[in-house]
Amino acid sequence: MWTMMVDASSGLLLTSLWLLRIWRLHLHHFCWLNVLSLVIPLAVGWQAQQTVQHQTRQILQQVERTQTFELYAFPDQVVNTKTSLRGIGELANHQRVFFHGRPLKNQASLQTTKRVQLQVTGTLSLPQAASNWGAFDSLGYARSQGISGDLQISDVSRVQPVPTASLTGMIHQWRAWGLAQATPMPKQLRSYVQSLLFGDRTAEFRESSTGIKKLNLIHLFSLAGLHVYVLLNLWMWVATLLHFRKEASECGAMLLLPLYCGVAGGAIGLLRATLAVEQRYWFKLGKLKRSGLDYWAITLMICLLLNPWDIGQLGFQLSFLLSFTMYYCRDAGNLKKTMILNLVGLPLLLYYFYEWHWLSLVANLIFVPLFTGILFSLILLNYAWQLVFKSTIWGTETVLQWFSQITNWLATAPGSLALGQPPGWIVLLSIILLLLLMEWWSWKQVLCLGGLVGLTVLLIHFPLTGEISFFDVGQGDSIMLREPLNRSVTLIDTGGKPNFFAKQGQPTVHLAPTTTIPYLKSRGISRIDNICLSHQDADHVGDLTSFLAKFKVKRVIIPWGMNRNQHFMRKIKPYLNQTQLLSVKAGQTIPATRLQVLHPFRPGLGENQDSMVLYGQFAGQKFLFTGDLPQNEEHDLLKHYPQLRVDVLKLGHHGSKTSSADAFIQAIAPRVGIVSAGRHNRYGHPNQETLLTMQRHHVRLFNTQTMGMIRYRYGGLLRQPEFKTKWKETRHGNQSDN
CATH class of the missing domain: 2.40.50 (OB fold (Dihydrolipoamide Acetyltransferase, E2P))
Incomplete structure (x- = not known):
């Protein structure tokens, strides 16, 4: 919410300065035109907001x-x-x-x-x-x-x-028919046809396009202006063969382009390009002349009128930013133009995807002309061949497989940088500086931009504050501890679905790529010093292999005896050549951290009663992480550590009544309790009995069910440590950020 207020204030200030400048230049008509172009989208947006609020009230009633x-x-x-x-x-x-x-x-x-x-x-x-x-x-x-x-x-x-x-x-219906015609095609060709021609990103496409996304080549599949102009040239060629007059050909294009835009799913890049082409034809009919920038501005206003909410989406932002950049570097050569487009789009891509591969520059130089000049035409020809002859052209599938294999191979080559998510104001300032450099090259601007990049890297990779973050992973646990200045990064459990121990041949579904891993990447984290696994349950260790595949993990730490668990060892065995497996017991310390191991006291196979219990002090606050430790073992813990007192307790077993015994809570006297449990879980966690225990001992509860991710920050410029939750606590979970 605070970020939205800052962005709104900044936008209002910049807009006011812009209008004041135009007025002082005595461009009064232009000033009123600007005001009108601002008021109309705002009015449409306000009306859209009222509609959403009305529908929200209706839903809340049922x-x-x-x-x-x-x-x-x-x-x-x-x-x-x-x-x-x-x-x-x-x-x-x-x-x-x-x-x-x-x-x-x-x-x-x-x-x-x-x-x-x-x-x-x-x-x-x-x-x-x-x-x-x-x-x-x-x-x-x-x-x-x-x-x-x-x-x-x-x-x-x-x-x-x-x-x-x-x-x-x-x-x-036409779109559904078009998609159905591609179904008999070979897998790779089918996914490319459905994505390129109809804007349908299938699971097949996402599976085969990993390298394409990492190398920032996904714009080739975004139905941008490139495809519109290829199809437009194809139509003009066909019209010439049919001996259409030029005026008739252009009128045909004016009718066919909007229809294709709808059939292809109406992606914002396609809509932008279609509107730009339509304007050119309409102005030509009216014998009016406008610059490319005029077409761009009118298209922007039309798109905002059609859907004001689109402005918050990456596709909208990237499409208009790159098309604006294309206008200003229209006279540059292909090499320079590609470099400029990559650099201008980079801050925005980092804001959404957090990492960058240096080979993306090379890949764009090589693959963009190859794809637009050969592959796109080949894919289009194959689809036409399929419609007429119910078969595909020999060799196309092999060529596309080679393309995917090469891009996937390049994406796995060294050079991927986890740069993290820059603040919004730095993204905006970087883009402005890059655009200014296109017009007025000066070493002062280069140094200013370099200083901004250096400041961003320092802010992200060497934060003055430390944090303890409790991720919302549904019915499971995953906690990250990051020391100030990035001295060490430790993960306690990974979350996961119960299919971690699925039978051989069954697919394993990982949740981490959409829950915890994006946050780590947004913080510029590419290595993890320790992954501490409290015990062997899948909701605590199920996503371990996902972290081992995507990060450099120095150590995986398990409770004493869990290395005898054959199911667990079978899963982790392929990764033991790249990480160290350590078994710990009570009395030991987790390397490179302040965490002390308080449990287990005896070896086990990693069951609930064998849970690793960790204790640490951060900014004067004592934390206790108990895994799924049952009440009997809580009693044993108090026997070994009768003076144990904590400020923050991660409740055992997701708030189940099998943990958090009344005597245990009374003895350790926590002020804050953290519950990590899934919404509407079948176990009824957290249990009502546990909630009453917390209430009786005046423990303030934070719950991922109703608050989402929970983050504790300390150190740096903070006056005192603070808890922050992703959502404000409400019953239905449709919250805004705190």
Whole structure:
């Protein structure tokens, strides 16, 4: 919330200075035009906000109540896999919602190009904001899509196609038909066709495009202006073959481009390019001349009028930033232009993705002309060949596989830098300085930019403050301890789903890449000194291999005897050549930290009763981390450490009544308790009995269920240590940042 207030104040100040400057230059008409261009989007945005608030109030009246809904969905917005049914739909009151539930047994019921009506039973709630810092802004994305609800489906009683005569419905049907025609194609070609031509990022595409994303080549698949101009040139070539007059060809393009924009999913990059081309044709018809910057500005205003929420999305920001940059470096050579575009877009990419690979510059120089000149045309030709001859051109799949393999190989080469997330004001200032350098090159500006980059690196990688962060990993535990100046980084447990010990051949689903890992990367963390595993349960160690694969981990520390657990050792064995495995017991200290091991007293296999208990003091506050330690072992702990007192207790076993005995809480006298448990978990954690115990002993509770991620910061310029939560505590979890 504070960040939003700062951004709003900065924007208001800069806008006021801009208008004042125009007025003082006696450009009064231009000044009023600027005011008008600001007021109209603000009015539209205000109206959109009122609509969202009205829908929010409606949902809150029926939240957590199981009801029957009539749900309408277009076939291109529904995904029905072996594991889940999900998509975007519309309720009978025209409210757009996310929906998800168990997969439909009758797969054929959704194999249609028509709109479908589903009668479903489920619960409707508000879209949930990200519960961890650094995670994907799901609430912002929902707003940009006009989605105001989240429907959890428990049962589908009826599915039937329904006719639609609207242009929107017809466009969705054409898109569904187009996607279906690509289904028989080979895997790599199919995923490229669906992504490039129809804007559908499938799981297949995400799986094969890891290197493309790491090398910042994803813009090739973003349906940007590049694709529009390729398709436009193709249309003009076809029109020439058909002996169309130039005016007729241009009118045809004016009609076909908006239709293709809809069929391709209406991505912001595609919409921007389409509007720019349309303006050129319309102004040409009116015999009016405008500069490229005029087209850019008018397109920006139209897009903001159509959807003000889009301005908070990376696709919108990057598309308009790079197109603005293209206008100013239009006379530069390809090499210089590519370098400029990469440098200008870099601060924005770092703000969202936190890391950068130096080979991305080389990859863009090589692959952009290759992709646009050869691969895109080859993919387009293959799709046309598939439509006519129901087959693909020999060798295309192999070429695309080579392309993916090469990009994946380059992405794994040394040179990936975990730079972290720069503050928003530094991103804005960096972009301004880079754009100014394009116009007026001076060593002063270069030194200023270099100093800004150096300051950012120091702020991110050598913070003056330390932190203890309790991640929201659902029904599990994961805690990060980072010393001031980045002296050491320790992780206590990793979180995870219960399939960590799945049978061989079954896929392992990792939660860390979307919960904890983004936050670590946003803090510029690329190495972890210690990963302390409290015990062997999957909700504490299930994501271990995900961290070992993505970070340099110096030590994995387990409780005494857990190395005899064959299931655990089988999972970690492939990584033992790159990390050290240590077994610890009571009385030892975790290397490079202030953490002391208080338990276990005897060897075990890593069961709850063998949990590693850690104790440490940070800025005068005593912390105790107990894993899933049961009450009997809590009693043993007090026998060995009768003088044990703590300020902050991470409650054992997610607040279960099997831990946190009344006598234990009374003896250690914590002032603050941390509960890490999943929302609506089937175990009922935290237990009511435990909550009453905490209340009886005046323990202030922080709960990831209702507060999201919990962060304790100390040292540096802080006057005193502070707790901060991702959400303000409310019942339904649709909170804003504290």
